[in-house]
Amino acid sequence: MIKNMLQCCYTNASREEGSILTSGWQAVCVSPDFPRDAFSECTRIQNANSTINGIMKDESGNVLNLFEISGDGSYIYILRTQYGLTDRLGRANMFSHAYVLPAKSNENISDPNSFLTIANENFKENEEDAMRLQENLIRLKAFDIRSAMEICGLDKEKMLTLVKSVYAQMTDKKIVKPLFIRYNGDENVLRAMLYCIYSALPFSARKRLSVASVFNENTANMNIVFSVSAGEQEYFCNPATGENSILTERSERRITRLGFLDHAVKNIDTPQLSEYFFRLEEITGSLGDPTGANELLMKIAHSIITTSDKSEYDKKSDSELDILLSDALRSDSLGSSLMDKYIALLLDKVVAKKMVLSNENDISLSNRVKSNVSKELLESVDRYRLYMFNEMPIEKAVIVLENMSDNEMDGFVKKLSETDKGRQTLDHYYSVVELNKNGGSWEGIQRVIVRSKGFKQKPETQKRIIECATALYENSLKVDKVKQIVESYNNYAKTLEMLLGDESEKYAHQAKIDFWKNVGYYNIELDQRDEYSKMYIDTFESSKMMAYCEISQELLKKENFEKFFRNFNIYFSKVKDETSIKVLVNWVKTKFPNLRKDFEIWFEIITYTKDKNDVEYLLELYDLSVIKEETEDNERHDKLTFESGEKKSQLNRVVDTFFDYVECTRDKNKKIIKAVASLITAVCARLETEEDYVDLDTWLRFGNYIDENCFYIFDVVKPIVLSLSEQEVIDNSTYIKESEYIELANEYIKDRGSEYKTVKKWMVYTGEAKPGLFGRFTKLFESGKDQSESKKNK
């Protein structure tokens, strides 16, 4: 076992298991406890060399013994692959022996000698030799930088070109072919050159560099390949002359700006260089990349290391400072306190130099501040913002505010409101940006009020808030129902109170006036009295509409139509607006769809009855006429029936009340009386029963108010009296025997009124008319029948 080193061999091997021989490409002779990931990568690299096309030779024509170094970030693989072998079938074969150096800890790779001085004798060239893995490493003489540079013929300038060329190949995404490095074919020179390259590369690059001593199809993916005729290749570098085809002006400039390669080569012969690389990796890690491989972060880390005196930043040009800050802001490193500190420092320098960040940088800064950043950076950002606000036009400053997070903004408002310019900016910001964004809702407007509370002088904002609130309220008046309008009013009042305090009252009062201006018979919601009452103010419009609303309340609460009519009568006598009647009728119809159809007639009659007494009668009549429909309401029924201590049927009360009304009314409007009579006759026809019916004389009295010939009432109603015997009817009637009525009856018979036969029967019975042929026959038949029945009885 070699300390810190693993071994793995790979070949097309034959294996005997008993008498059976199996063969194939496989790992042979592997160190115990080989980590799985390292083994997988090691055999992958070794297997990549297993394609053998023709004779594999090196550039000198010798059978190829390929030397490779490859890194995967965690391990460095040092391999030699011996070609020119044959397998059991005599086919071309190779044998690969790899030493694997763990590279997670930088200690193992800080000195490239740890993997560059493994002597060739350590590498086995066939399966037989490899049966015993190397237990002790034979080392070549360790390189030091001076001797290595001397061997390669490098001075610092040429070395820098070489290292930059290697770095360009490793980092330029568009370069996918290897860089060919010219050498003289001497492996010692190759190793010395590698020592120079590795020594100048940061640890993260050392861990990923892949190198091959000879080019073939299997090594086409390597970063660098050594060749005596490198100049013929697309990407080459001749270290001895510095000539190369990989570095362009731009790429060289880019690498120079990274700083760390130039720094390394400049200090290549100093003992502090190793410490520099450790710090570079450590700081890159602290900036957010634990692998230490992020180029941008390495660039920043280098800047931090080499600019220990903060005052040195003052010497940097605007452009340099801009680049530094831009790099820091576009790095994805979040949550690094070191990065926060670095950005804070640069921002302060930007302020000191009176520079302005580009829009993209400004956006990146705002995005960074939105995450959890240090207090130091926040304060620095505030200082920058304040400086910016005082420098830039208001419109531009507003855009910067717009990109701030809420947290950032809240802290910043106070500071900004301390200066005139700041106040103007904030006023413009709230009145334009915030209210354009939030002015469409009460919550939004109130949020703006709360957020802008930090500063007092904000005329634009105040004006715009009132405008926005008024617009919202007015819109509600136009489109909303009263409930939403009241809600909207409350919001309006609350919003303005938040903004203006006591001064808001005049706005609230005006809002109510506007409300009532907007309320009319056509849009009033009669079942929302309570909502309207919340908006009540002492104006004619408000009182009028509230009174109108009141009319319906009894109806809504107890369905008390009597009170409803009474209230309405009072209202109408004062307001005299016919629209109110129509609206009310429609409302009642909609609200009480099961109400009898004659309700509308009652409504009209009562509305146009001027005399107060008449109204009382009519209301009683209305009440009596509807009571039948409410037999469930026993209490009311009983009350009506026994009201006067005298037991009177409802029917009788209706009839009596009607005639009392007719007798007492001073209003001689016959139309009204006729209408009432028509309704009452219909009511009586509904109310009468076999036991309690309306007699003929009462019907004829009703008939007198309906038609010139009172008998025509029987064309309108069909009362029980029509079906009773002539004897019962006539015996209970006095009118029928009077000449005036006899004449009207005969006229009715003559004009063939719809009940003329019944009336004629009555007339025949009284002897005022002769029966017809059918009547006589019937009479005879009935008398004969009576006689035979009497005989039978005898």
Place this chain on the structure above:
Amino acid sequence: MEYNIICPYCFNEKNGGKPINDEQVLFRSEKINNGDAGLDILPEDYDDIESFIQRYSGSDKEERLQKYKDWDFFTPKKDEVYEEFWNKFGGTTEVNPLDKKAFNVESYMRKVIDPQNSEHQKYLVKQPNGSYFIRDNEGMVAQIELTSGEKCHRRVCPFCHNPFPDAYGKFPVKFATVIGITGAGKTVYLSQLLKRMRSYAVKVGLDAHVTNAGVRVFLDNNAIEAQKPLPGSTPPNRLQQPLFYEMVKEGDGDERYTDTFVLYDVAGEVFRDESGGLVRSFAPFVEHSDGVIVLIDPMQFEIISGTSKNHKQLDDPTTALNTIHHIISNGNAKKKCDIPFAICISKSDTEEVQDVFGEELCSLLVNDVEEIKGDDGFPLPIFNAKEYAPICEKLNKFIMDNELVLAKMMKTNYSTYKYFAFTALGCDVKEIEDEQNKKSTCPVGPVIPKRVEEPLLWLFYRLGYIGKNAALPGEVPCPNCGSIKTYELPEDEREEYVRKGLFGLRRMAIPVNRYCEDCQYKWEYTQDQ
């Protein structure tokens, strides 16, 4: 006409194995922007595009950015979709020497253009028919045209971005796989077969055209010449490029028929361990095969290895064949696999093989495969079954007598298989040492392969490209329809009832022992027939 295409690399796995139509293909760009010229669009102070986007605030920022994007669109880059496919096989094996030499670009790094992608369409010319496609004479999508004038004709699969050869998808496609059990000499065999493919095809009246660079690259890398070292063994994890041929057959009059024939080269080591990751990667190529050629090293037979000097027998071939059967049957253990399998014993001219094959078989194997010529002197599209039949019988007997396990395994698992034997070198090999004492093995020469084409020609016959001039041993044609898809009936099904008599009232049982899969005819077959 719509053309349906199955990708010969990924078999449209991401599309559930369903074919795509010719309008779904993508194209590799003919335009290439190499080098750093794109960055010159940016002002000097900016090292990269990210830095430019972050810092630049000039009024021409958008214009410059667009110019950069247009330039960057055509820069060669690693294609993630393509890389994902090839990562399973240890990296791509695609080589296009012309692209490398003339354009300094690997073909697979060219920009892949999707004509359906609106972002890509702005670089394309809309054709008069309203689409971005240019169709060939037969109406298949063949090209797209860039606004800069280049016509892109390199079609690639939309799922794995691997290239389709010209006209791929226009004709019926048959896939075949060559599997070499370790050390069987697959690389030598394929090299010899591919080198002479055209003349072998002509022997059976076919014209074979190579349609991709794969064949040339394979032959360049694996040339077999006297006194030159033999090629190394195939790394098992690497997928070699499929080898594409167009097989053209003359029809009556002016007609000609074309089929696309795709050959895969797969190492036998893949199938050594059924549960191994390699099997999973390579299984699709076997699953989709219409024919398989399996090469066996004669040293894998105990009878032969026993006569050799070191008496070592190689890994049993049935291990790999079992794994292959498991893949092909897709878990359906109840049915025999009916994909044609050519089981080939290589190195038939070696001393050890000759010793056990016997004089008669050896004398047959030493002859070349004879073509059947027509009246006009041209070879007919006929497999010379008459010539092959005695070889077949003797190889059957050899396997039955000496490798019963293999014989039984084949009979139980495969319904269509034949044994073949050939030599791909036809000469001895010797070990040589170079000046540095490094050893290698070379053919002594002259290299004269014998009967390497026979398994392939039998496959052509089985795939329907050609006919045959006699029944083959083990083949029992149906007397009703002539199909050779006939099988022996199991014992309990060997009676067929027929109605006889004047009015068909009598029901009679007649003996039958074979069944035709194509026409369902049953009959009694006797050896005399």
